Amino acid sequence: MPLDHEHPIDAARVADARAQVLERDDAERVAAMLRLLADPVRARIVSALHAVGELCVGDLSLVLDVSDSTVSHALRLLRTAGVVANRRDGRVIYYRLADPAMPAVLEVIARGGDASAGSG
Template identity: 45%
Template sequence: MAAKSVASPAPAVDEVCQERSIHVEHVAEIRRNVLPGSDALRIATLFSVLSDPTRLQVMHALLSAPTGELCVCDLATGLGRDDTTISHQLRVLRQQKVVAMRKVGRIVYYRLVDEHIRQLLRMGIDHIYEGQSLGGNVISEVVQ
């Protein structure tokens, strides 16, 4: 059976240049500041890890935790998920250096690894709720 090729829709006329023109100074600046492929891959991997709704709920719970850290049981119960699901998601987040853990006896506590991760999450929340309000407060204020 022959494979069907799916053509992507053509861009709208107002989305592309109407005349082919190279701005030498812009090209030179792009080349001076190009993001190396290995760095682009690492950033893409980080964003792909953040693309899972369950992982984002885990991260948000950790961001909102009064002490900044939570154990698997509290995360699972609070999110209405089973321990296995949450443990798996935490393992993925830990492998990508998004969360860190500490063990106290038989209990394992997780926290967001640093302020960069907290800022990424807050910026994502701010972006999706931009201009919306919740009971008179801008939603982004709730998370901070």
């Protein structure tokens, strides 16, 4: 049970934290975004697109060595969320990144918390 809502151990700090903490709705949005990257296949898709600009589904499936069905499922989530965009060239559909925040997140994690200096 949450404590009585009446007995914070450090009331000032609690008030301070309450004022600055990510709000419920924002946290939900942030978590939803991060959930997209919290899967190895999707993270690697973002990584691959970040590396070479754009790739079609079949080539992506070759790069990652996973089934095209899996790639397609993953791309659908990313596309719906606005993380990637696509263009069609004949029967081939090329995907590219549409949200610079995603590769940035991967870099921050990979580099261990240093968020300064961009793509090296």
